[in-house]
Amino acid sequence: MKKIKGPQRGYYMDNYTIQSLFSFDISPYVEVFEFEKGDFIIQEGNKPEYLFYMVEGKAKLYVTHKNGKISLINFLTPPIFMGEIELLNEERYSKSIQTSSKSICIAIAIEQCKEKLLADAHFLRYLCVFLSNKSxxxxxxxxxxxAYPLENKLAEFILLSSHQNIYKEKHTEISDYFGVSYRHLLHTFAQLSEAGVIEKMNxxxxxxxxxxxxxxxxxxx
Amino acid sequence: MKKIKGPQRGYYMDNYTIQSLFSFDISPYVEVFEFEKGDFIIQEGNKPEYLFYMVEGKAKLYVTHKNGKISLINFLTPPIFMGEIELLNEERYSKSIQTSSKSICIAIAIEQCKEKLLADAHFLRYLCVFLSNKSxxxxxxxxxxxAYPLENKLAEFILLSSHQNIYKEKHTEISDYFGVSYRHLLHTFAQLSEAGVIEKMNxxxxxxxxxxxxxxxxxxx
DNA sequence: ATAATAATAGGAGATATCTCATGTTTTTAA
DNA sequence: TTAAAAACATGAGATATCTCCTATTATTAT
Known part of the structure; x- marks a missing residue:
């Protein structure tokens, strides 16, 4: 992870019109971070110091269970807030966010402007809509x-995530995402293949x- | 469903300090409704006219699937907002809410004060925290x-919902809640009984x- | 370049959960 | 009060999904 300064910082701030989310001057509180693929933006059990607003890249939201199972809760794609739960509720920092490609986040230092944020109707309205959509x-x-077996959900997912009729996601990741075993995911792919719906390639x-x-x-x- | 007027209305308004959620005078926009057991507060497919704030009673949030399956998404208990998604996002009224006992709701006419609500930082902050908790x-x-089989989840649920070591929820409702078949729920109860953990009574x-x-x-x- | 690590692949058998069918009991409504 | 509707119960067999095991490729890091 590295902090972006100088003209680069200005580029991201302007290009993604960060200021438009707030009704006060946010620039004194804002930093721009660049995360490498695989970096953790938020780590399970650690209180995040920033409210992040991801503008470029791709990340994954995880939770780890007692039994060791990991659930991939969601793929996160810009524009998206991260750490907003922690801004609103004390003592809730229970998930990890890990990038799956280089990502750019606008980071707002929580301690310094928590009160300002929570009094800004413009920002709060935007956040409400965001939270409501998320929900x-x-x-x-x-x-x-x-309510549905994997075959149906996978069919939907293949259609959504394929490009030019080619699907090439990582099985390990997708089995986590659906909360099924790797084995069962393969079963289901085999099933779709046998039915002549898809065909395995290189x-x-x-x-x-x-x-x-x-x-x-x-x-x- | 009936509208409550006169001194009764005042009682609910005061007792649940509705005004404290807002920074403007909300009383001109507020009505108090009483719903009978089984009434629908919000119906799937219908745009609700009010933002509801349930202060007494109990309700259930449902969604109906194409395949006819019904999912009981959650039990709703006061204090809780209902219809807030519809306030924030146009064109999203996809779930039903049905009371499971007599319930009292404060109802705020959306059309008349949507703009006022969405500009009130005090209210928005409260709503953000609410949405974030919900999430x-x-x-x-x-x-x-x-991530876990029904046996574990049911054990947790029995502990939470029993009183004086007696569990007496409706099987039909609980199987919906867990998204499992009625049959399987009974299986699991039988399993717990065989293991000597619980015992069926009248x-x-x-x-x-x-x-x-x-x-x-x-x-x- | 090589060793270590992660991802892919599939067999075999167990378990969780489902569907369908059928009968009884309790609750609700006419 | 009686008929209809909802909830309770349980058997039998099917299906979805899991765990464990064992190889074979790719990737990544030294």
Missing amino acids: TVHSAKYTKHQ MGYKILDKQKLQALADEIK | TVHSAKYTKHQ MGYKILDKQKLQALADEIK
Whole structure:
């Protein structure tokens, strides 16, 4: 992780119109961080010092269970707040966020401007909408997840994450994401392959029958 | 559902210090509703006209899937906002809320004071904290749900919802809540009974071995 | 370049959970 | 008060998903 200063900093601040989220001058409280792939932006058990606003990159939100299982709760993509829960509620810093590619975050030092932030209707309104969307999306995802077998959810996911009919995500990551075993994910891929819906290639899978895949995905609300 | 007026209205308004959530005079926009058991406060597919704040009673949040399955997403207990998503985001009214006992809700007419609400830092801050808590709780619940078998989750739930070592929730409701079949819920109750942890009685179950139950619950993070 | 680590792959058998079917009991509504 | 609807119960067999095991590639770090 490194701090970005000088003209580079200005570029990110301006390009992503950070100031527009606030009704007071935020620049004294803001830093711009660049995280390398694999860096932790927030670590389980540590109180974050900043409210982060990711503007470039990609990250993953994890939680570790007592039984050692790790759940990949979500993929995080910009623009997104991180650490906002900790800004609002004391003593809640229970998840890890790890980048999966180089990422740029605007970081707002919590201690220095917590009170200002929490009194700024403009910012709070934006945050409310953000939280409410997050809640809606999460709720939809988890409701789906408990009501349908992996085959359907995977079909939907393949359609969403493939480019030019090629799917090439990492199995280890995706099995975490769906909360199923690696083994079972492979089973399900094999199943789709046998059904002639996809075909395994060197580096990934090719979609052979988009309609069938869509039909499987459509069984989900 | 009936509208409560006169001194009764004043009682609820004062007793639950509704005004303290806002920095402007909210009383012109507020009504007090009483819902009978089984009434729908919000219906799937209908845009709610009010932002509700439940102060007494108990309700259930549902969603209906394409395949006909119903998920009981959560039990709602006061104090809680309902319809806040719809206040913040247009075009999102996708869930039903049904009371499971007589309930009292403070209702704020959205159309009339949406703009005032969304400019009130005091209210927005409260709402942010509310949304953030909601998000944390949901996330914890669903993460658990996908990582542990019903036996553990049920053990935890029995401990939480029993009074004087007696558990007496409705199976139909609880199977929805956990997103498992009714059949499987009974299986799991039978399993706990066989293990001597609980014992079936006339109207419910008696906890025989609280320690074992706790041990099962403790396997969950 | 080499060794260590992570990701892929699949077999075999166990377990959790589901669907369907059927009968009884309790609650609700006409 | 009686009929209808909802909740309770349980058997049997199917399916989804898990754990454990064992190899074979890729990646990454020394």
